[in-house]
Amino acid sequence: MHERIIELTTALVAIPTHEREGEAQQLLASWLQPLGFACTIDEIAPGRPNLVAQRGEGGLFLCSHIDTHPPHGHPDPLSCRRQGDLLVGRGVLDAKGQIAAAVAAVEAEPDGAALLAITCDEERTGLGSAQLSLPEGPWSTDGGVVLEPTDFAICTAQAGHIDVHVEVSGSAGHAYAPEEGGSPIHAVLAAVDELETCNFLKASHPLLGRPRRNIGRIRGGEHPWRKPGRASVDLTLGVVPGTDLAGAEADVRARLDDSARRWGARGTSFLYEIVDRSEPIELSADSVPVAAKLADAMGIALEPGGMPSWTDAGNLLMKHAQPCVVFGAGSLSSAHSDHEWVRLDDLVKLSGVLRRLL
16 A cells, blocks of 8 residues: 555656646546446536546545645655655645545545545635536535644544735835835834734633734845835734634734834825635534544544634635535645645544445
């Protein structure tokens, strides 16, 4: 099983999928069709197809995504490398290694009924799961499993988010000239500080703790002796279950509107946009029977966990009325990093759990 998972993961990692997923979906279909799966590749945008593969009726519903985060500074991102007990490369964790474990499981249980939905565009807009065409019929009565790195926690709660872009422009000039307007860099930093005081960020959830947030990109300036003419920031704010998303967005807008008035009075142009948002979700374990079955397959008592990041589980529930838990091998901390890794033994363990479910 170890060698087969290395083989499958290596083949998937070798295909760049951060912008187009067609080649990887065709490869997956070529593995699944000989196993008795009826495969449908549905292009929902140019070069961006979903894959839905069904064998039998009923059985296990698995979903994951074939696209990856961009390579950024990842050295040799399209090579799956063995470093001791680790596999290293873009997608080994998030989520091509998870998919390889699922393929190995359905290979090992050739009679197990299953529906596999492998989505595109999860890392950007979630278009794949939003427009996923699922078959009609008696499948997934137990709920689904979205394969993502959770360190084998069976996550029945998932945080939402609000993504914000702020852009400020003004008059560039000498650093120490009499200040006629506000500095765009000061404006965006002040806006970030103001957003940190949003009331919904003070909430706490028993499975997720306090909402997480991240300043993902900040731009502005050319030289310490020049006041910049433009600055911008992109950030994401987490929203935990139990928080009203509309109320949280209103809180964000109120604070940014106040910043726009304050900095506009100083001669700057202060613009912002809510780029993306998602509802937080929480399910009872009873509403997703596969949660208890996952725990049985691992030989543990069920203790639900929380996923702090958005996954396809959000669209599956909100747009397709399909409840899912989020579950998988490895730690979210190495996803999107310049040294993305996963333990090979964890992928083998995941494959064994999925095989027992089948």
